[in-house]
Amino acid sequence: MKLSEMLQSIGLDILLKKDFEVSSLAPLEKAGQNDVSYIDQSKYLKDLIFSNAGAVLIREKDAQAVPEHIEPIIVSNPHLIFAKLSKFFIQPQFSLASSQNEIKTHLQTDQELDVGKDTVIMPNVFLGNRVKIGNNCLLMPGVVIGDDTLIGDNCKIFPNVVIYKNTQIGNNVSIHAGTIIGSDGFGYAHTQTGEHIKIEHNGSVVIEDDVEIGANNTIDRAVFGETRIKKGTKIDNLVQIAHNCVVGEHSLLVSQVGLAGSTTTGRNVVMGGQAGTGGHIHIGDFTQIAGRGAVGKNLPPHTKWGGHPLMELDEWMKFFVTLRRMVKKKNP
Template identity: 45%
Template sequence: MSHTIMTICRYLDLPYEGEDREISGIATLAEAGPEDLSFFHNEKYRKDLPSTRAAAVLTEEKYASELPEGVIPLITDEPYLLLARATELFAHRISTESEPPRLLGECEIDSSVRFGRNVTIGEGTVILAGTYIGDDVTIGENCLIHPNVTIYHGSRIGERCILHSGCVIGSDGYGFAHTRDGRHVKIHQLGGVVLGDEVEIGANTTVDRGALGDTIIGSGTKIDNQVQIGHNCMIGEHCLIVAQCGLAGSTKLGRNVVLGGQSATAGHLEIGDFAQFAARSGVTKSMEGGKVYGGAPAMEIKLWRRQQAALMRLAKGKK
């Protein structure tokens, strides 16, 4: 699906009389290619303006001169809001159309399973009753998909994965832009979900699709029941995420990270390899790998235990 810059600007009610180009998608400044529309709204990403390869960028006029030669500035005082509106042009068109999947070998699939279009399933995969698998999904070999799983369009499932009942793969991330009068405008989530090999997803767990890029879960990672994985999270290999944890959008976990039950992370932070968090940890900033943490806000667990002991002494009236 592609649109010209002129078409996009007309849709956005944005005046534009310059060169017209074909736009095939939307991407961040750092990831955009010569057929992508991008946007700039946050000083944190200003360093990416001079090197972006985007065809055009939604930006305020005062930043237009920082774009590379040949990149078209689309001038607006509300670039993030116009980005949100532009995503609707590139969103997947939901349909009730169905067609048989392409099977790459012998599979066992219950007759009640419903498929979208262009689904590919690897040999030896078992899919139980009541599951829905959307358009353009690929599922690897020897997977087990329990009853009533929902896999949204464009998701990619590796080999030997186990998806438990009621889990949802590829639902929309929680993304909105806000108008000046307080209305919320949906940012249509254009990315997907990628599961590596031997990933296990627990019952009633939700893995949101990426807003622009993909949400990625590394091979060997095991996620318990009732966990929420936000959009554009990147979870490394062989992580363990216990029940009722929540990861806000764009959280990055290294390999072999362990999150105890009901732990949560703020968004846009990084956790290093082999970090461990006690139950109910609240991770508010990026944390080094190879250490054990606890508490909210999370801190090294020895310090947290001393803190808890001190609080108990205060509560008992002791010095």
Template identity: 50%
Template sequence: MKLSEIVKILRMDFASLGIEDAEITAINSLQNASGSELSYCDSEKNEKFIADSKACAVLVKKGVEVPKNIIKVECVNPHLAFAILSKYFAKPLIREPRPSAIAKSAQIAKGVYIGSNTQIGERVVICAGAYIGDDVVIGDDCVIHPGVVIYNDTIIGARCHILANAVIGSDGFGYAHRSDGTHVKIYHNGNVVLEDEVEIGANTTIDRAVFGSTIISSCTKIDNLVQIGHNCELGENCLIVSQVGLAGSTILGRNVVLGGQAGSGGHVRVGDFVQVAARGGISKDLPAGKNFAGHPIMELKEWFKLQAKIARFFKDK
């Protein structure tokens, strides 16, 4: 799509911008955009990524500095502009039919849907009612239980177990907001990657990334009824207990344990070997090797002290 067409979709006048036209093939992040892609900067904290970006053009607010080799497209709300354009660059849900590669040793039950250009490895078992989308890769010795939905572009390693009615690779919960209070959907063009020996519990959902991948690293085990937001990255050997909710771009180190109904705000980092007690609310980065509880979150030993003080206060009443 021509940049001039993109500007027209955003209801801006291309001539008044005083910029050259270019062919845009996709939208991508500042860090990952190539020389034919459009990116955007929606906050001051992300401005530092513009200088090293390889994007062809970038959507920015007025006054933001952009290198001369990148076409500068000034707009009032770059995040909203990106959301509007994401629909035009979204990958199709149903793609051109191409043959899939299914190992002869795989066991595929009746009623399974397998999409275009999908690869299914040796000794894979897929139970009735599962949906496997287009351009999916499923490694050797995986077991896919009834009713599982695996969306397009998902990559699954070897020896993974995905339990009943889990949903892997649906769009994340992302919206931009107009000044009148209405919301604009952000279409997600990334994917989900499950590494080897991952287990996903029943009715758990793992959202695809906006760009890049949502990653569940090897040997991580996720319980039932867990929500993993877009662009999250879970390290090796994590244990995620039932009803945990991780907001977008949460990053967990290795061997992190999250108790039942614990949750995180977006864009937080949790260090290796951290344990968070049930219902803990992760609102900030957590250093490695410590135990935490509560909301606002604090070290577990401090949380126990606080509970003791509260108990004494009410006892004295």
């Protein structure tokens, strides 16, 4: 659909200097000349000069920063218009699926389903179209695999795991029962009168080699681009990883950790039980967060933190001891 038609369909009558068929919504750094991006905060204006986006949603006060090769679409709330446009790119998650007892026939007639040697698919598994599964894998009852999903060798998928469309899973990965990979992130834009407009998440999830994911985890797919769990990471039960997060190599996430959208970590990060982050935060290599630590800022590498508000761990422990002493003096 042309950009002008999209804008008109959501009630915007904007005169464009150039009109084009829109391929996708994309971040500034990855957008091509047939993609639309947006800027909701002035701190990202510096990225415009390096972007190849065809058009950008932007506020009037920032429009002068848009270079000539990008079409400015001036709106009062770029985030809201981005959310409204995202509906044009919704992708079906489980179209043309095949149940386990049809797999043999499907393999004979449709080469788009590719199951490797010595892979065992137990009863009541549901496989979408164009799924590829490597050698020596085990898929247990109740597993659901969405379209265009790739699973490497030596993977073990426990009962009732759901893997949405376009997920990539490496070799030697274990995913325990009840985990959901590739579900929608929790993203909404808000109107002036308080309605919540859903942002459709059309990105993907990538799980690299040697990752183990515990039971009842949720790993959301990206708005665009990818959510990525890097090689060797181990994730306990009941962990939430939001859209566009990147978890570094060989990290450890203990039960009930929650990562907000676009959190990134370096390698060998350790987060204790119930620790969490705000969005768009980076945690450096080999950094440790004690249980229930609330991360609200970027953290440098090779450091230890705890508490809420977050403090360096030694400071937090001294603070806690002092607090207990004060309480005992007040209530002997």
